[in-house]
Amino acid sequence: DVKVTxxxxxxxxxxxEKVFLECVQDMDHENMFWYRQDPGLGLRLIYFSxxxxxKEKGDIPEGYSVSREKKERFSLILESASTxxxxxxxxxxxxGTGPTGEQFFGPGTRLTVL
Amino acid sequence: xxxxxxxxxxxxVSEGALVLLRCNYSxxxxxxxxxxxxxxxxxxxxxxxxxxxATLVKxxxxxxxxxxxxxxxxxxxxxxxxxxxxxxxxCAVSPPYGNNRLAFGKGNQVxxxx
Numbered sequence: 001d002v003k004v005t006x007x008x009x010x011x012x013x014x015x016x017e018k019v020f021l022e023c024v025q026d027m028d029h030e031n032m033f034w035y036r037q038d039p040g041l042g043l044r045l046i047y048f049s050x051x052x053x054x055k056e057k058g059d060i061p062e063g064y065s066v067s068r069e070k071k072e073r074f075s076l077i078l079e080s081a082s083t084x085x086x087x088x089x090x091x092x093x094x095x096g097t098g099p100t101g102e103q104f105f106g107p108g109t110r111l112t113v114l
Numbered sequence: 115x116x117x118x119x120x121x122x123x124x125x126x127v128s129e130g131a132l133v134l135l136r137c138n139y140s141x142x143x144x145x146x147x148x149x150x151x152x153x154x155x156x157x158x159x160x161x162x163x164x165x166x167x168a169t170l171v172k173x174x175x176x177x178x179x180x181x182x183x184x185x186x187x188x189x190x191x192x193x194x195x196x197x198x199x200x201x202x203x204x205c206a207v208s209p210p211y212g213n214n215r216l217a218f219g220k221g222n223q224v225x226x227x228x
Contacts, residue, residue: 004157031214031215033215040123040220041220042204042218042219042220042221043158043204043218045215048215090157090158092158094214095214101146101163101165101208101210101214102148102160102163102214103214103216104160105150105157105158105159106157107155107156107157108155108156108157
């Protein structure tokens with residue numbers, strides 16, 4: 001089974017702190033994604049990466065950056081956390097176009113910024 | 115660009131009754147289509163997917179969906195709702211090429227009434 005793990009299930013940070021969210025997948029997938037999920041808004045793509053050291057902006061990249069130094073690990077960075085970044089953050093990975101095209105999700109990190 | 119519309123953020127269904135969740139998509143090319151389910155405090159799990167094979171797709175937990183090109187729809191159904199079906203359901207679309215980036219609908223929160 002594909003496994004996508006996220007470093008924390010729950011996280012509480014203060015305004016202005018630098019926050020790192022880590023995601024690791026064990027299926028050698030090329031593509032990795034970071035979403036935030038808010039009630040009534042569904043999943044919105046923040047950033048994605050289709051190869052090591054490659055990244056592309058999603059729909060809401062402002063206030064975030066990412067890092068992918070190794071194929072299995074994709075980090076989301078909040079440079080200076082703000083209260084409007086309180087949300088559920090979901091990481092996903094996918095095997096490229098292939099016959100499936102699906103994404104596999106981690107359990108999520110619920111981030112609260114005070 | 116692909117997009118998905120899911121109407122009705124909250125859907126109530128009686129236990130034993132039909133579950134019907136509607137999904138309409140917009141795509142300039144024949145799409146891949148997916149339904150995901152999210153149980154409380156968990157990540158998303160794939161229910162079923164359409165990848166240009168059979169138009170009627172069967173998934174896990176008794177769910178199925180039918181791809182109708184003429185109606186640009188991919189509605190999800192289950193003949194008889196169970197209490198364990200209470201969850202949030204997301205429809206998603208992607209092109210059959212590229213880096214399997216998905217566009218998600220805003221989701222349907224399903225409540226099952228005993």
